[in-house]
Amino acid sequence: MLRFPATLAEQPLIYYLVKDYDLVINIIKANINPHKEGTLIMELSGANYEQGIEYIRSRGVQVQFLTEEIVRNDDRCISCGACTAVCPSGALHIERPDMQVVFDGEQCIVCQLCTKVCPLKAMEAKF
Ligand code: SF4
Numbered sequence: 001m002l003r004f005p006a007t008l009a010e011q012p013l014i015y016y017l018v019k020d021y022d023l024v025i026n027i028i029k030a031n032i033n034p035h036k037e038g039t040l041i042m043e044l045s046g047a048n049y050e051q052g053i054e055y056i057r058s059r060g061v062q063v064q065f066l067t068e069e070i071v072r073n074d075d076r077c078i079s080c081g082a083c084t085a086v087c088p089s090g091a092l093h094i095e096r097p098d099m100q101v102v103f104d105g106e107q108c109i110v111c112q113l114c115t116k117v118c119p120l121k122a123m124e125a126k127f
């Protein structure tokens with residue numbers, strides 16, 4: 001997951017990863033707007049992987065490697081819904097009419113945003 005500061009949001013850094021480092025990129029989720037901070041979740045592969053990561057970090061982009069799995073501690077979850085507001089994949093959603101928050105691990109892209117907002121620390125990253 002790449003986090004772009006507002007100053008870099010309009011620069012073609014991904015283009016350079018492909019052109020100069022010959023990397024293969026599969027963008028899973030993008031949220032980048034002009035003049036604002038942005039995030040990009042993607043799969044990245046290629047022989048120059050390390051150099052590409054080094055390059056993009058040197059330009060001021062934060063790089064976070066995603067863990068293998070997110071699990072929910074159902075005993076802690078109170079279905080407050082806070083995590084559903086940040087989940088980009090729909091893995092966390094409110095089921096009506098009982099308003100229970102459902103977690104579908106198959107849809108989870110392991111961005112970890114839910115682990116940061118859950119007030120009860122019910123969402124956990126497993127390494
Ligand atoms: S934020 Fe935490 S407690 Fe609230 S619904 Fe999500 S997992 Fe459950």
Ligand code: SF4
Nearest residue numbers: 087108109111112114
């Ligand atoms: S890590 Fe959490 S917020 Fe991210 S996709 Fe999975 S369930 Fe949704």
